[in-house]
Amino acid sequence: AWSTRSCIINIHDMAVESEEVIYVLDSNAKVTGSRNAGFTWGLVKPTELDSGATIVSAGTNKLLVGSQDGYVAYSMDGNNSWTEIEEVLEDDAGKVQVIADKNFATNNIIYAASDTEGQNIMKWKIGTSTEWSDIFRSDLSGGIYGLAMDEGTLYALEFDSGINQSTLWRCLTPTSATRTSDDWSSACTTDETDPDNDYVYLLSLIHISE
Numbered sequence: 001a002w003s004t005r006s007c008i009i010n011i012h013d014m015a016v017e018s019e020e021v022i023y024v025l026d027s028n029a030k031v032t033g034s035r036n037a038g039f040t041w042g043l044v045k046p047t048e049l050d051s052g053a054t055i056v057s058a059g060t061n062k063l064l065v066g067s068q069d070g071y072v073a074y075s076m077d078g079n080n081s082w083t084e085i086e087e088v089l090e091d092d093a094g095k096v097q098v099i100a101d102k103n104f105a106t107n108n109i110i111y112a113a114s115d116t117e118g119q120n121i122m123k124w125k126i127g128t129s130t131e132w133s134d135i136f137r138s139d140l141s142g143g144i145y146g147l148a149m150d151e152g153t154l155y156a157l158e159f160d161s162g163i164n165q166s167t168l169w170r171c172l173t174p175t176s177a178t179r180t181s182d183d184w185s186s187a188c189t190t191d192e193t194d195p196d197n198d199y200v201y202l203l204s205l206i207h208i209s210e
Contacts, residue, residue, distance in 0.1 A: 005037070005039065006038075007024055007032070007038070007041060008032055008044065009024060009030060009044055010026050011024045011025075011026065012024075012025050012026050012027045012052050012053070013025045013052070013054050015055045015056050015057040016057060017059075017060065017061075018060075020034075020035055020036055021033065021034070021035050022034050022037070023055060024055070025047075025052045025054070026052055027068075028051065028052060029046065029047045029048075029049035029050065029051050029052035029065065029067060029073075030044050030045065030046055030047065030052070031044070031045050031047055031052075031055065031065065031075075031079050031082075032044045032045070032079070033078065033079045042079065045079050045082065047073040047082040047084070048073050048082050048083070048084035049065060049071055049073050049084060050067060050068075050069060050071075051067050051068040051069060052065060052067065052068070053066045053067055053068045053095040053096055053097075054066040054095070054096060054097055054098060056098060056099060056100070058074075058100035058104050058110070059100070059104060059105055060078075061075075061076065062074070062075070062076055062100070062104070063075040063079060064098045064100060064110060065082075065098070066095065066096025066097060066098040066114075067095075067096055068094065068095045068096075069088075069093065069094065070088040070089045070090065070091075070092070070094065070114055070116075071084060071085065071086075071088055071089070071096065072085045072089075072110070072112050072124070073085065074110070074126060087124075087130070087131055087132055089112055089113070089114055089119070089132055090114070090116070090122070090132075092116055092119075093114040093116050093119060094114045094115045094116040094143065095115045096112050096113070096114050097112065097113055097114070097115075097146060097147040097156075098110060098111070098112040098147065099111050099147040099149050099154070100149065101149065101152075101174065101175060102149055102151065102152040103152075103175075107125070107175065108126040108127055108128070109123060109125050109126075109175055110125075110126065111123055111124075111149075111154055112124065112132070112147070113143075113144035113147060113156060114144060115143035115145055117140070117141065117142050117160070117161065118139060118140065118141065119140065119143070119144075120134050120135075120136040120139060121134075121135055121144065121156055121169075122134055122135065123135045123174070123175075123177075133178070133179075134178075134179045135171070135177040135178060135179070135181075136169075136177075137180065137181065137182060137183075137184055140158055141158070141160045141162065142158040142159045142160030142161065142162075142165075142167070143158065143159060143161075144156050144157065144158055145157050152172075152174075153170060153172050153174075154171045154174035155168060155169065155170055156168075156169045156171075165188055165189055166188070167186050167187070167189070168186060168187050168188075169184055169185070169186045170185050170186070171183050171184050
């Protein structure tokens with residue numbers, strides 16, 4: 001059964017670390033966390049970003065936040081402190097989706113993309129990278145509205161407003177993928193797969209109809 005909880009900030013997005021530990025992000029890029037399933041909340045901390053779009057858990061006490069203008073910040077100590085990656089994904093990037101690699105605990109690799117159409121999926125290694133690496137072959141037509149990692153496979157949901165179509169992309173080897181590698185495959189929505197829906201989005205491998 002559902003239980004009602006109150007939060008001390010306006011919830012723009014939420015990350016679930018465990019049954020008890022959750023974090024929420026507001027649109028001003030501030031984060032608070034609860035370690036008792038939302039009964040009480042910790043201090044509200046700024047992420048150093050100008051705005052907040054998405055937040056995800058990357059493991060125990062590890063968090064990633066995407067901004068609304070192409071930037072990413074991370075916390076490795078459970079929201080006590082934040083570091084902004086000062087390099088923008090791409091010029092004019094919009095709301096950022098970000099996800100950690102399956103082996104983030106040892107390789108520090110994250111992936112990010114934005115809803116700006118015509119931009120690609122990028123990779124960053126915390127502590128090593130100095131610029132974002134493009135890992136998508138060719139160029140996307142639409143923007144990215146969801147990223148998910150499942151057993152080492154990276155999924156990305158693209159929506160192309162020009163043709164009202166969603167495409168689910170899959171990369172089996174994202175850690176080694178490059179701009180020129182042919183590691184991506186895809187499946188598109190059609191009138192047959194979604195006869196009653198104009199749009200289909202992805203969130204953590206769950207399809208949600210708008």
